Amino acid sequence: MAKVTELGYVGITVSDGDAWRKFASEVVGLEVLDEGEGDRFYLRMDYWHHRFIVHVGDGDDLAYLGWRVADATALEEISDRLDAIGVKYRVGTAEEAAERRVLGLLKLEDPGGNPTEIFYGPLIDAHMPLHPGRRMHGRFLTGSEGLGHVLVHADDPAASHRFYTQLGLEGSIQYHLKTPNGLIQPTFMHCNDRQHSIAFGVNGDKRLNHLMLEYAELNDLGKAHDIVRSKGIDVALQLGKHANDEALTFYFATPSGWLLELGWGAAKAFKQQQYHLNDVFGHGIEVSGMHDVEL
Template identity: 60%
Template sequence: MAKVTELGYLGLSVSNLEAWRGYAAGIMGMQVVDDGEDDRIYLRMDRWHHRIVLHADGNDDLAYIGWRVAGPVELDELAEQLKNAGIPFEVASDADAAERRVLGLVKLHDPGGNPTEIFYGPQVDTSSPFHPGRPMFGKFVTEGQGLGHIIIREDDVEEATRFYRLLGLEGAVEYKFALPNGAVGTPVFMHCNDRHHSLAFGVGPMDKRINHLMIEYTHLDDLGYAHDLVRQQKIDVTLQIGKHSNDEALTFYCANPSGWLWEPGWGSRVAPAQQEHYLRDIFGHDNEVEGYGLDIPLKGLDVPA
């Protein structure tokens, strides 16, 4: 069975390219690559030409998700698996592949309607060293683990779980917590490599296709630096610094220029071999600003005064 190997790239629809340029480079540390295309800019995190494309079409939402496979044989095998499962897809043209800076891809939609791409052969610019948009103590965690993780909207969690298992991801429910409407939240977390999870869904109702993107630094000081810059610029922080129980990452959640969330983090553990679930986080992650679709009781136990 062919499987995806990493969350390779994302396309994001945005309304303000310049605000995003300052946010992604000046605060988070990504390199902006401007190839002379007026309607987009590329964000670089490592040796790849890009990991994120910002499309200036005004939608301020997820545009597409790119999942990598090892090569052309695996792409053909996975396309056959999709066909046998009755899932429609389109083999992209050479021009489409060139636009994505890959050698080949297929396009489809996941059960939640999220535009999905499966590709192989990304353009890797080893001749051009990664140059961060602001001083960094380390780099981003990407090698063999993909660009990070995303939480996306899926109305039918069971159907979405079956779909992503068909693509080769593994995982299940990892948290049980009370939602504001009285229901019990049981989000699903899925992985395809050593990164604890590359994908999650089932956190509750969402207005946008995407709730948040997590990026991970190799050095704790880069997380602290990003946090200081976010605070200095008075950007909304929805969940204060805390440590998750599932991936054990130290993170915080802050708004981006498109009105959804980024989660800078550090110190995540690898995916466990067997399923576990948790009721809350280890510490922190207190709710600070509401209205971004993550008003959930993740915070750790209250510490007596």
């Protein structure tokens, strides 16, 4: 059965392109790539042409998620499965594939209304090793684990779980969290060794609650933390360690209002599911009101 293999790229809309260029490079260490298109620029994490397409204009939210499959045959299998379960999609044109620097893609929406692309054949710029936007000890953890993870909007978590299962992801509810607003039971799903590539079950006013990127070196997480503190950026959740992915992370505001979670040391995906009531330690709420719960 054909499956998606990684969260390969993410598109975002931003209202302040200049703020994002500075934030992505100076705080996170991402490489900004501008190809003179005017309405967009790219952010690099590794040898891929890009991992993020930043569309400058109206709005500050997720534009689309790009899920990779192995090849054209796998993409055809996935489209057959979508036909069988009655999910509408559109085959991207050659121009649309070229726009994303991939060989082929489908465009659709997940049940939560998140624009979704399934693609194969990304452009890998093997001659262009990452030039980080600021000093780094090591690199971002990508490779077979994709770019990171996202927590996105889902009106009906069970429907979203069914949808992503059809794409080949696995996972389940991994937390029962008591909050002032009642019990929250977020779902986490994986498609490779990364503990989760997508999560849902916590809704806010945006499609995107947060995006998580992982450093291969602890010192790079520490450096990011120093920079966030020195710039006085709002920290939503202080340093702490999740019980499910065991990553040491903290959450802070992006120029778009949604949160960036930076981390290090995540465990690999569960072979068998389990759930938790609490994190291991930390993640104290510092600036509240951005989101009630971030995982």
